[in-house]
Amino acid sequence: MPLALVALAVTAFAIGTTEFAAMGLLPQVADDLHVSIPQAGWLISAYAIGVVIGAPLLTAAAARIPRKTVLIGLAGLFTVGNLLCAVAPNFWLLAVARLITGLPHGAFFGAGAVAAAELAAPHLRARAVSVMFSGLTIANVVGVPAATLLGQHLGWRATMLVVVAIGAAGTLAIARLVPHLPAPEKAGLRHELSVFRSGQLWLALATVVFGCGGFFACYSYITPLLTDVAGFATGSVTLMLALFGVGMTIGNVIGGYAADRALRPSVCAFFVLLALTLAAFSVTAHHKWSAAVTVLLIGLFGFAIVPAVQTLVMQKARNAPTLASATVQGAFNLANAQGAFFGGLAVDAGLGWTAPPVVGGVLAAIGALIAVLAWAADRRRTAADGSGPAHDGIPAQAPSQSQSQAQAQDGSGTPAAELHG
Known part of the structure; x- marks a missing residue:
């Protein structure tokens, strides 16, 4: 479970870095693409619009898909969005790429929070959610300042490429470390x-x-x-x-x-x-x-x-x-x-x-x-x-399927959290 939560946190770190680093790189973007700084600020709005649109739509579209598959797909879409940002030849294509990058943001944190809670014992669910969100907070301590500094010296496209690498690492970590999490039995938009x-x-x-x-x-x-x-x-x-x-x-x-x-x-x-x-x-x-x-x-x-x-x-x-x-x-x-x-x-x-x-x-x-x-x-x-x-x-909620399987494998019915103190 800890490694699975770390995999989610790595992707959250990449998301937090790309969301907030854009604020510090607006002058470089504006100068490179020949727009004003206020116009470059539309890139922040484009990302936010992507979050608001993507959170309900992508979540509803993926309601019947196993959660691990959903998380891999959302992390992959985020990574591709950043790659499009890095190679965008003009401001308007960059704005579209930023919107695409924002689409999986809300859906990822929504599905990730549910997955983190399912991987934890009932009395540890909030802490499991906080571990995933730690990637977002650490991004504000390390990722955003480092990305801003990198962008000021090597250009904003270099920052985007670094985020692409982190997003790809997070996607691979989720694929390797997060266990299978089936879709709910009554899954569906209604x-x-x-x-x-x-x-x-x-x-x-x-x-x-x-x-x-x-x-x-x-x-x-x-x-x-x-x-x-x-x-x-x-x-x-x-x-x-x-x-x-x-x-x-x-x-x-x-x-x-x-x-x-x-x-x-x-x-x-x-x-x-x-x-x-x-x-x-x-x-x-x-x-x-x-x-x-x-x-x-x-x-x-x-x-x-x-x-x-x-x-x-x-x-x-x-x-x-x-x-x-x-x-x-x-x-x-x-x-x-x-x-x-x-x-x-x-x-x-x-x-x-x-x-x-x-x-x-x-x-x-x-x-x-x-x-x-x-x-x-x-x-x-x-x-x-x-x-x-x-x-x-x-x-209190009933134990998740993964917890029930763990208890069945143990044979004693004792939760794993108690076995490990």
Whole structure:
């Protein structure tokens, strides 16, 4: 199981690198393809559009295909998309290639999260999901700065080719290390769509759109905030963004452990802590050391939410979790769009660069409120059903097929997690 999760994390690392490195390479792309930097910024939008379109469509199209095969196909499509980016002769073909590259993003993380959960014991599922997402967080610490540096010295096409190599390595690792994961017995588009009748699932997605929008309201304007308010030199911003990535990596680990122990309280607590930290940033941003500490904490609390929310959505859609899990990625992109929009409105209103963190704090507080209301409603429903106590109001899931096979092979019926301590 650990090696299988590492295989997923390698591909997640490649995806995170290609998504965020484009932001730092816009000047090189613009100069090489003879377009303005704002026009080059459309490449970021093209990728995001690909994520929103591809997450539901590719997931629905692959509903009846074994999950391992789906993961290999999505990782391969991502790799081919990056290769097309590397050889694109003009801006418009590059934009199309970026859209193609974004198509498998949401579907991969959706299917990968479900696969990671299936490979783990029930009490370790959130941690398994966090291991896969660690590739995304480590990309922000190592991959994005390295890719930006490489692109500045050897050209942006060299960066794309390196990502192609990493994506190919991830695809081969999935093919070799991830065990066979059959499609669900009731697989199909109608079955996957049926889970969206759940009000609790919509509430979970709403916490992402609003609560995580607070994170992006701040992150979208972090560079001018650090240079114009905190007083950091432009060259130091890359180091601060790496610090952001360190916080995200630590938060991802903490979020996985906390969610396995107490899922609902963890979701609520992390949103509250994120809201308070974002609001405090409007004050701490005026001094370098306090700004650096706050950047670390925002990354920590902001990404501690991810494995918790991803696990919550999969549990709320446990009869057909793949499409719902992929939809979370679309919700994150909506959070990105709305956070950047409302943060920008505050700046345009003349409130200064410290306004976006305040806006982010309000959005995160809304996410926390939705999470608390959803938890309370879930507890009332559980009590009304008379189903007895459940872990955070969510009934325990039956063991996955892979776990049942492992127990059968052992012959004792003892879960492998207990056998290995």
